[in-house]
Amino acid sequence: MMFHVKHSVATVLAWVLCLVVLPLPLVRFLDAGLVDAPQRILVTDLGLLAYVWWLVATALSTRPLWLERAIGLPSLYFLHGVLGVAALISAGLHVLFSTTFHALTRVTGLSAWYIELFTVLAAIVFLSGWITDRVGWMRRFRRWWEKVITHEVSVWIHRLNFVAIALILIHISSIPRVNRLTGFIIVLWIYSALSLGTYAWAKFVAPVAPSRQGTVVANTTLTPSTWQIGIALDSHARLPQPGDFYFISFHGVPHFSSVAHPFSVSSLDRAKHTVTFTIHASGDLTARMGDVPTGTSVLLEGPFGQFDKEIERHADSPLVLIGMGAGIAPLLGIAQTWAGKRQICVLDIVSRKADLYYARDFESLTGVEFRSHLHRVTAEDVRQMVNPDLLARGLFIVVGPAAGVIGTEYVLRNCGVARNRLCDERLTM
Ligand SMILES: Cc1cc2nc3c(=O)[nH]c(=O)nc-3n(C[C@H](O)[C@H](O)[C@H](O)COP(=O)(O)OP(=O)(O)OC[C@H]3O[C@@H](n4cnc5c(N)ncnc54)[C@H](O)[C@@H]3O)c2cc1C
Known part of the structure; x- marks a missing residue:
């Protein structure tokens, strides 16, 4: 759903905020403290810009509901992807034009860049539809590949970006002329903590909220490969609008509990606070939908949607x-x-x-x-x-x-x- 991107004032504001406004304070802090030739400061700024964009992309990966409501999930994912690519290019220029005598600085910086290169390329091919939606042979390659490496494994590979973040923090801290800028280092850690904290909150704290819990109350076979699943929502849950979708994980169903999958609401029974999903077998997990018993507890993230x-x-x-x-x-x-x-x-x-x-x-x-x-x-x-x-x-x-x-x-x-x-x-x- 990557290229169906909404153009609205909110979308423009989100882009300006993520690409320009958020990196500015940190870049200003660094530039104010560094004593160096302008070209060398510019090269350092490129590295810093890449790091901030990487942090913002990480925070966006949590699909903040308020932002989704404003700009839609396709725009949000597109922004996440563009930030990742922009960070890779900016970091690439930083690597190309930087010189350092410190082995730790060199090794951590280069390793982080190679990890970024690997995770961005893998995400473009295996997680986004940027290429596979349009190029037939790439789509067939991805389908074949997903029989070997499942979508869930691709998601785990994508999480290598946390290793890159850790390496970049060590990299920056190991540069003596930067490390002595106490104000800059404090703000850098605040940025890092906010991004990683947002991610940790979305993954570990938000899911335990009662409003996210639901229970499977019906599982009806429509065809041998399509099931209609009724889920009773918690009484505190926000009800979906027509056409909305949720990311759902089914507890106790192998693999289905680790990665949330998006499914659209087919109908809503307001009186019973129950939503119905229609799930078609398209891969290894959805093929097992028929086995999900009533009473299974589920975790719902959403509702998302713009229809x-x-x-x-x-x-x-x-x-x-x-x-x-x-x-x-x-x-x-x-x-x-x-x-x-x-x-x-x-x-x-x-x-x-x-x-x-x-x-x-x-x-x-x-x-x-x-x-x-x-x-x-x-x-x-x-x-x-x-x-x-x-x-x-x-x-x-x-x-x-x-x-x-x-x-x-x-x-x-x-x-x-x-x-x-x-x-x-x-x-x-
Ligand atoms: C907004 C949206 C609404 C959807 N609504 C429905 C629906 O109502 N009914 C229905 O049958 N299907 C729906 N899908 C598709 C459904 O999410 C996938 O078919 C399902 O996740 C495949 O899981 P799998 O593990 O069985 O297949 P896999 O073999 O793992 O994957 C098959 C393909 O599904 C996609 N996919 C797999 N896991 C995810 C994930 N966690 N997040 C995003 N995409 C994934 C990938 O593109 C992958 O190439 C929807 C998808 C989206 C994006």
Whole structure:
């Protein structure tokens, strides 16, 4: 979901804050204390800039809910990724132009840079969709690789950046002309503690909050590879908006408890405080969803999502909801909420007829036109299924695997759908 990035005032402010405002005080502290040639100070600043960007990227990896609400998770992840790459480049220039006679300074600095290089490249290929969403052979390579090294292992490899942070702290502390700048060192440690503290709080303290806990109350098989999971939320939990998603970990289910996986809410029962998820087997863990017994306790992080805001923003537009595979999941809740209040057309694109498990639910909703299609759609298919008025005025919400979303949006653009009436969610990070 990386490249569906919202451009808003909040997004611009977040970028300026992370890229410019946050590093400034530390750079000023350093420059005020260092006595050196301007070029050498600039090279030192580049190293410091890289470190601060690395710390900010680490703090952003905790997906702060307040920031997600302001700019959306795709923008947040994009900013996290760009900060990582910018830090790598800035640190690379610092390494290239620095000289030092201290072995400890040299070894820790170089090791941190190699770790950064490795973790950033691995994240671009195995965690983000920057390349794999667009390049077919890279996507196939990643799928093959994930049979050997699972997504969870890639996440652990990414956490090597904490080793890099420790090495950089030793690196900076071992430079005598910097180490004697007490004010700078204190602020540096405050920055480091804030970033690592934010991470530790998000990983170890926040999850024990009662509002994050839930219990599996239903597990229904929709097809041999799709399950509908009902989860009762804690009475203090904030209820989701239609189309929102959570990161969920299932306690006591091997592997599912260690890394949280994102799943969209298909429907909400406000009276019972229960949310329903539709989970399709797409990898080793989701394939075992059928084995999750009722009574299993779960940890929920969220709700995240921006669809409700987009729908409110396009107050007069009819809704065209396009789901591919498991992408139909969040669209059911959206259709249930807006049925009778907006004109709605649903397109369910599947690879097998058996996957049209929500057809009846959509058809039973007042004023909802339901269409289904086997395999990818062409511009001609779209023109046949969606009337010209909807193509001209509708807000299109497209959800599915990244490659499918990109392809379908390309087709929609060819059918005359304006870019500002397209929003999507890609079911990969
Ligand atoms: C916003 C969002 C909403 C989603 N909603 C649904 C839904 O309603 N129903 C549904 O069936 N699927 C949904 N998915 C996809 C679902 O998260 C993945 O299919 C699932 O995490 C795969 O786990 P796995 O271990 O079985 O597969 P793996 O083989 O480990 O991974 C398969 C692919 O899933 C992605 N993935 C795996 N683990 C994670 C993770 N922790 N975080 C992000 N991506 C991951 C990776 O791109 C990976 O390439 C959603 C994804 C996103 C990003």
